Amino acid sequence: MSLASGNAAADNPRRIRFREPQIEMAHGAGGQASRRLIEGLFAPLLFKSSSEPLGDAAHLDFGGTRIAITTDSFVVKPLSFPGGSIGELAVNGTVNDLAVSGAKAEAMVVTYVLEAGLPTPVLEGEVCAMADAARRAGVTIVGGDTKVVEHGKADFMYITTTGIGRPLPDLKVDPRSVRPGDKILLSGPVGDHGVTILLARGELDFEADLRSDTRSVLPFVEALAKAAGQGVRWMRDPTRGGVATSLNELARDCELGIVLQEEAIPLHDAVRGACELLGLDPLHIANEGQFLAVVAAEQANAGLDALHHTPGGEGAQIIGEAREQSAGAVVVSTRYGGSRVIDMLVGDPLPRIC
Amino acid sequence: MKFVDEFREPEVIRRTAEEIRRLADPNRHYRIMEVCGGHTHAIYRFGLKDLLPSNIDLIHGPGCPVCVLPMGRIDDGLSIAEQPNVIFAAFGDMMRVPGTRGSPLEHQARGMDVRIVYSPSDALKMAQANPDKHVMFFAIGFETTAPSTALTLMRAKAQDIHNFSVFCNHVTIIPAIRAILDSPDMRLDAFIGPGHVSTVIGCRPYEWIAKSENKPVAVSGFEPLDILQSIVMVLRQLRANEAKIENQYKRVVPWEGNHAALRAMADVFELRPYFEWRGLGFISQSALRIRDGYAEWDAEQRFEVPGVRVTDPKAAQCGEVLKGVLKPHQCRLFGNECTPENPIGALMVSSEGSCAAYFNYEHRKTAMVTRIASVA
Amino acid sequence: MCLAIPGQVVELFPNQPTTALIDVVGVRRKVDLGLLQDDMPVKGDWVLIHVGFAMSKISEEDAVDQMRTLRMLGESEAAMQEVEGYGLENLESSEDLAS
Numbered sequence: 001m002s003l004a005s006g007n008a009a010a011d012n013p014r015r016i017r018f019r020e021p022q023i024e025m026a027h028g029a030g031g032q033a034s035r036r037l038i039e040g041l042f043a044p045l046l047f048k049s050s051s052e053p054l055g056d057a058a059h060l061d062f063g064g065t066r067i068a069i070t071t072d073s074f075v076v077k078p079l080s081f082p083g084g085s086i087g088e089l090a091v092n093g094t095v096n097d098l099a100v101s102g103a104k105a106e107a108m109v110v111t112y113v114l115e116a117g118l119p120t121p122v123l124e125g126e127v128c129a130m131a132d133a134a135r136r137a138g139v140t141i142v143g144g145d146t147k148v149v150e151h152g153k154a155d156f157m158y159i160t161t162t163g164i165g166r167p168l169p170d171l172k173v174d175p176r177s178v179r180p181g182d183k184i185l186l187s188g189p190v191g192d193h194g195v196t197i198l199l200a201r202g203e204l205d206f207e208a209d210l211r212s213d214t215r216s217v218l219p220f221v222e223a224l225a226k227a228a229g230q231g232v233r234w235m236r237d238p239t240r241g242g243v244a245t246s247l248n249e250l251a252r253d254c255e256l257g258i259v260l261q262e263e264a265i266p267l268h269d270a271v272r273g274a275c276e277l278l279g280l281d282p283l284h285i286a287n288e289g290q291f292l293a294v295v296a297a298e299q300a301n302a303g304l305d306a307l308h309h310t311p312g313g314e315g316a317q318i319i320g321e322a323r324e325q326s327a328g329a330v331v332v333s334t335r336y337g338g339s340r341v342i343d344m345l346v347g348d349p350l351p352r353i354c
Numbered sequence: 355m356k357f358v359d360e361f362r363e364p365e366v367i368r369r370t371a372e373e374i375r376r377l378a379d380p381n382r383h384y385r386i387m388e389v390c391g392g393h394t395h396a397i398y399r400f401g402l403k404d405l406l407p408s409n410i411d412l413i414h415g416p417g418c419p420v421c422v423l424p425m426g427r428i429d430d431g432l433s434i435a436e437q438p439n440v441i442f443a444a445f446g447d448m449m450r451v452p453g454t455r456g457s458p459l460e461h462q463a464r465g466m467d468v469r470i471v472y473s474p475s476d477a478l479k480m481a482q483a484n485p486d487k488h489v490m491f492f493a494i495g496f497e498t499t500a501p502s503t504a505l506t507l508m509r510a511k512a513q514d515i516h517n518f519s520v521f522c523n524h525v526t527i528i529p530a531i532r533a534i535l536d537s538p539d540m541r542l543d544a545f546i547g548p549g550h551v552s553t554v555i556g557c558r559p560y561e562w563i564a565k566s567e568n569k570p571v572a573v574s575g576f577e578p579l580d581i582l583q584s585i586v587m588v589l590r591q592l593r594a595n596e597a598k599i600e601n602q603y604k605r606v607v608p609w610e611g612n613h614a615a616l617r618a619m620a621d622v623f624e625l626r627p628y629f630e631w632r633g634l635g636f637i638s639q640s641a642l643r644i645r646d647g648y649a650e651w652d653a654e655q656r657f658e659v660p661g662v663r664v665t666d667p668k669a670a671q672c673g674e675v676l677k678g679v680l681k682p683h684q685c686r687l688f689g690n691e692c693t694p695e696n697p698i699g700a701l702m703v704s705s706e707g708s709c710a711a712y713f714n715y716e717h718r719k720t721a722m723v724t725r726i727a728s729v730a
Numbered sequence: 731m732c733l734a735i736p737g738q739v740v741e742l743f744p745n746q747p748t749t750a751l752i753d754v755v756g757v758r759r760k761v762d763l764g765l766l767q768d769d770m771p772v773k774g775d776w777v778l779i780h781v782g783f784a785m786s787k788i789s790e791e792d793a794v795d796q797m798r799t800l801r802m803l804g805e806s807e808a809a810m811q812e813v814e815g816y817g818l819e820n821l822e823s824s825e826d827l828a829s
Contacts, residue, residue: 024463032695204472205782208757273355273755277779278472279446279705279733336367336578338401340715346695347459350446351472353499353733353781354391354419354706355755357736357776357788366800373803392732445781473782475762495781498732502783505764550732553778553786576734579800586803605792606778612786615765 016044026347028075030240030286033346035249056236057101059167068103070094071162079126079156081200083192083211086159087129089288092214093239094163095137099218100235100291102171102225105137108163110144115154122156130159137216139163168222170229175253175294178233182322183300184258185293187220187307188213188315190243191271194285194349199274204351206277208270213289219310220291227306231299237291241345244283246292247330248344258330259339260320279352283332284345294322357605361577362400370582371405377589384410385541386588387678389531390548391418391706392576398715400578410585413678414711416530417548419494420447420704421676422631423523425664428453431492431521432461434657441467441484443477444492451703454664458492474506474520481510481518488517490653493524498550500524500642501615504622507648521653522644525629527551528559529640533631535567539679544588546581547573549603554619556611557599564597575603622648632666632700633676672699675708682712689713734780736788737761739771752779 018040026033057070074090095105110130114123134141192213199206217237224232234254238246243265251258267282275282289312295303300318307316326341333339378384388394394414397403403412416422432453435442442458449459449470462468467487471477477491493503503520510518527548534540547560552573560571570591572584584602591597601607622645629641644652653659666672670692671685682688682701692698694710701707705714737752748764750771762783763770769787771777777784 022463024460026459203470203476205476206472206757206759269355270756273735273757276355276358277733277735277754277757277759334401335364336371336405338404338578340398340401341717343714347450350449351470352447352705353445353472353495354395354447354704355736356738357793360793360797363797366797366803369803370800390732473762475782496732498734498780498785501765502762502781505762505783509764548732550734550778550780550785553734579796583796583800605789605796606786608786612765612768614768615785618765 016041024347029345029347031245031345031347034241035344055101055173056097057103059101059103066167068098068101068165068167069162070097070101071160072097073158073160075155075158076197077155078200079122081196081212083196084214084288085126085129086157087126088133088214090159090161091130091133091137091139092216092288094161095139095216095218096237096288096291098163098165099216099221100173100237102173102221102235103165103167104218104222105139105163105165107140107142107165108134108161110141111160112144112146113154113158114146114148115151115156116148117151118156126157126159137218168225171221171225171232173232173234175234175250178250178254178256178294178322179296180256180323181297182233182294183297183318184247184260184320184322185224185295185300185303185307186243186266186317186319187217187291187313188289189266189268189271190238190287190290191275191282191285192268193288194242195271195274197286198278204278206274208274210268210270210274213287215289215312217289217291220307220313220316223306223310223313224293224295224303228295228299228303231296231303232293233296234294235291238287240286240348242282242284242286243292244281244330244342245344248342250294251328251330254322255327256322256324257326257328258320259323259326260330260332260342262332262334264317264319266315266317279354280349281342283342284349297321358577361575361579363579367405367578367582370579370586374405374410374582374585374589375407377586377593378407378410379593380409382409384543384589384592385413385678386410386544386546386585387413387415387534387542388546388574388581389415389417389527390551391421391704392550393546393548393574393581394418394708394711395706396576396578396581398711400581402578402581403716405582406585413542414675414708415534415678416631416634416676417496417527417551418701418704418707419496419499419523419525420451421672421700421707422525422530422633423451423494423700424630424632425453425666426662427523429455429664430659430661431490431653432458432466433660434490434521434653435461435466435468437657439487441469441480441487441489442492443469443471443480443489445472445494446470447704448492448494451700452697474503475509478506478510478515478518481515485517488519491518491520493520493522495524496527496548496551497524497554497619498548500623501554501612501618504618507622507644507651508618510651511648516650519651519653519656520644522623522642524623524642525631526625526640526642527555529637530631530634531563533634533637534677535563537677537679540677542569542678543592544570545572546584546588547571547599549573549575549580549607552603552607552611554612554615557601557607557609558611560599564599568597570597570600572600572602573607575606621645630663633673635673666699670699672701675701682709683717685709689717732780734778734785736776737779739773739775739777742773750784752777752784754779
């Protein structure tokens with residue numbers, strides 16, 4: 001999970017509030033545990049100001065020139081899966097973090113941590129995948145670094161990408177600008193990536209015709225900016241932790257409630273089937289090619305229309321809205337009048353049988 | 355999804371909810387217990403409480419196999435897996451359940467080979483694929499799941515697979531229901547019966563609830579319309595002063611149960627004289643252990659187990675919540691010391707435990723929540 | 731407990747008689763049919779799946795029956811509301827109809 005703080009304000013007391021004795025897998029899953037680590041340990045020590053909400057990228061001012069910067073690391077097993085591989089994820093993930101912060105990625109540097117014993121063809125394959133993805137996303141890779149670690153560490157390879165880009169004009173995203181009645185837009189079906197990975201690991205012995213949705217969401221951001229510029233309040237790419245985690249963070253940051261209409265949430269049949277079989281909630285599953293936006297009510301339909309007319313955005317939907325009630329919480333409502341709260345997960349979603 | 359979507363049809367749900375409102379006597383307060391944790395989860399997931407009139411209270415029963423598992427048993431299972439070359443295999447439900455020295459996932463972080471399986475047969479396959487390791491399958495579940503473990507053990511024996519064992523924590527539902535009804539502070543009007551357990555044991559085992567305790571039972575499916583129709587059924591019985599067992603889940607539950615499943619269970623398992631249920635205490639004849647004929651595949655016989663009893667902190671009121679005497683938020687630890695992230699008691703650990711379900715799905719729905727300033 | 735999902739038998743294996751390939755809206759897995767050995771399903775049958783084992787055959791007839799019963803709920807109610815809509819319940823006699 002990449003988070004950045006954009007503000008250099010007065011130093012806050014360097015109080016570490018993270019009290020857990022050791023790091024667990026849950027701390028990397030993008031949910032509550034991750035949040036605690038970042039807000040409780042990294043932020044007090046690293047970031048100058050902890051009063052700004054943490055965003056996907058930092059926008060900095062260099063004497064009048066504004067630059068956006070973000071970084072993300074990619075750890076995935078298996079390296080390669082239907083729809084993509086770690087190389088694509090590494091490029092698209094950083095492009096997307098910049099895009100949803102309202103910036104167009106221009107250049108990237110890459111770090112590889114490689115495991116001794118990694119077959120060269122595998123490395124070549126991933127580097128080719130990155131080159132292709134960078135080309136498609138219009139990003140230049142300008143440098144990088146490599147380290148090799150002992151066999152048994154690094155799961156073949158870990159990749160980190162750091163991207164810089166230009167903030168898009170007319171887009172100013174800030175969760176505190178969200179108002180009751182603002183609509184939540186989602187670019188397309190959720191859960192494809194996470195379920196693809198889960199099945200690709202082979203441990204659960206399921207098969208499905210599913211692919212990762214990894215892609216750049218910049219075209220959607222640009223289309224939305226053009227159609228609804230002033231009305232776009234907030235954007236995020238719902239990666240690890242899924243739509244539920246992103247919207248819970250929003251609800252906390254804007255201090256409003258979010259209500260979603262269950263039947264409006266786009267879902268591929270196979271994702272639905274896998275989630276029912278494994279007891280998972282699609283709203284908690286990672287996506288690598290979708291984006292969420294909060295748009296003022298008056299411009300929401302224009303925004304949706306623009307997404308529909310962008311290649312790959314045909315499945316976009318308005319899935320809910322912000323409201324005063326149940327502030328700080330995300331509620332999913334059904335057509336027949338029932339509702340449930342959906343929270344951030346602690347760690348990764350686990351299959352269940354009960 | 356066939357056999358799922360039909361039972362989620364909004365218009366029919368609305369009308370069934372109206373029928374419930376029509377049938378519920380406004381001068382009466384109904385307490386209906388759903389026994390099975392899966393029903394608890396479904397009720398919250400589908401927001402069914404929102405559809406019921408305020409004089410119907412759904413009380414969550416003890417049918418959550420993770421919730422009723424004493425911490426000492428988790429410690430025992432993990433201590434077996436601490437031996438060299440042992441793989442600890444279990445359902446995802448078990449992975450975050452804390453033992454005294456941490457959960458299976460926390461043990462994995464410290465180097466133990468812990469793997470999630472979807473099926474006991476996958477654990478057996480894992481043994482075949484890893485001949486130099488021993489796979490210990492940590493089995494949990496009521497009668498729904500026990501037959502699958504039984505069949506897997508039968509296959510292990512038939513195929514001579516010796517690097518495999520089961521740590522058996524299967525429990526049976528009827529003694530749990532008896533313990534609830536025997537409890538002096540209980541007042542229940544009717545039951546929503548566990549539909550999937552009943553695919554194995556059938557509907558006959560509940561007959562004493564109607565005959566001796568005079569309470570209606572509707573053996574229920576898990577879709578919104580199933581649960582709502584079951585409520586209609588018991589309300590109609592209550593109105594007519596009847597008490598009988600009805601099979602709401604006819605499309606799946608055979609009245610006589612599944613004989614092949616019962617045979618497999620009888621072949622492989624026998625009843626333990628007694629077993630400790632977290633929150634409910636010791637209950638006789640309520641749990642299964644592996645018969646001597648399969649001793650070689652019984653982890654408790656193949657390995658040394660500490661067998662230490664771990665008692666819950668006195669402040670935790672799990673027992674009262676399990677029995678339906680208290681609602682989750684009425685426990686003094688709920689939401690403060692005891693949360694899904696830091697579960698003190700078992701009901702907060704499992705996602706179908708009443709406390710976790712209430713915490714995750716319900717308690718922030720209408721309250722205005724002030725900004726969470728600190729995440730410590 | 732207990733997560734169990736309906737799936738359709740799409741393939742049987744002559745050399746593995748207790749195994750079937752089931753499909754749940756495009757997700758597929760082999761399941762063990764050992765618990766249904768007294769009444770084995772055939773291709774096209776629907777079964778209830780729990781932890782990789784088929785627990786029971788699903789009766790389409792019973793499912794249809796149940797939905798029919800549920801749909802009828804409130805139909806007599808709806809019919810009554812329609813009649814009430816005519817305002818007939820406040821009439822003293824049939825002469826009022828004529829006036």
